[in-house]
Amino acid sequence: MPRSLEQPAAKRGRPGYDQDSVLNVAVQVFNKYGYDATSMGTLAHNLGISKSAIYHHVPSKGELLRLALDQALVPLEAIGEDERALTGTAEERLEFILRSTIRVLIERRPFVTLLLRLRGNTEIERTALDRRRAVDRQVAELVVKAQEEGSLRRDIDPRTISRLLFGTINSVVEWYRPGGPVTAAEVEENAIRMMLDGVHSRNR
Known part of the structure; x- marks a missing residue:
């Protein structure tokens, strides 16, 4: 209770x-x-x-911060541990992670906003940032693997692709509002199509 x-x-x-x-x-x-x-x-x-x-x-206030950050980080970390993030082609795994991340950002928008605004001034913040970077690395690694598979364009630097993917997804917390003219499902689908269609290999 x-x-x-x-x-x-x-x-x-x-x-x-x-x-x-x-x-x-x-x-x-x-x-x-x-x-x-x-x-x-x-x-x-x-x-x-x-x-x-x-x-x-x-x-303490720090404990409140830690608990609040866990509300964002725990579900984000769980995405990378899901079987669908670990099996299949790199492209399939990447799309699953991106879709799931968008859902978490929308469902837990205030907590993710707090995570994205951290400055790393305390040990709690630095630990949270390390955990966030570990999540980001999984996406970056999948971008490289998808390029090696031939499903993503190789003429764009993988670090640039990763940063643009992160930037697009993270921006959702700043502008999306529940109950607005665009549903959460539409945001997810539109973001995925915009991001992945732009980097799909032309030889597909």
């Missing part, structure tokens, strides 16, 4: 919070003000509870 971050007997009439709801508010505040500029006082104010109520279950 979720742990309440505020005692139910509190007389101020403030709502209670479990860890998930605290994380949802915290990531919004981190994204608005920046992690470094956000104090526990700022978090408490936005939650409508006291700092002591937060500390009762979360020992």
Whole structure:
């Protein structure tokens, strides 16, 4: 059962919070003000509870950051461990990873936004960035393998292809809004077609 971050007997009439709801508010505040500029006082104010109520279950702001980053990193890392990312042609594996990554970015947009804005100022941030780079390397390696297979163009430097793929996918968190005129499924399909059609080998 979720742990309440505020005692139910509190007389101020403030709502209670479990860890998930605290994380949802915290990531919004981190994204608005920046992690470094956000104090526990700022978090408490936005939650409508006291700092002591937060500390009762979360020992530090850093722990909140770590938990929030895991909300993005764990599902991203799981993509690379999926059988579909490990078997088949390099092109098939690459498309699976790209599609799955877009879905995670849309489903967990606030948490991925936080991940993409990290500066590496703390050990928690540097560890998260290392984990993110490991995810990126898997895509970069598949681009090279797909070129070697002949499914992707060889006249474009693989590092350029990888960076453009990352840039296109990461931009989704900045402009996509749920409930807008374009559905998540349409974003995924349009992005995949735009990215891969442009780099497919002409000899296919």
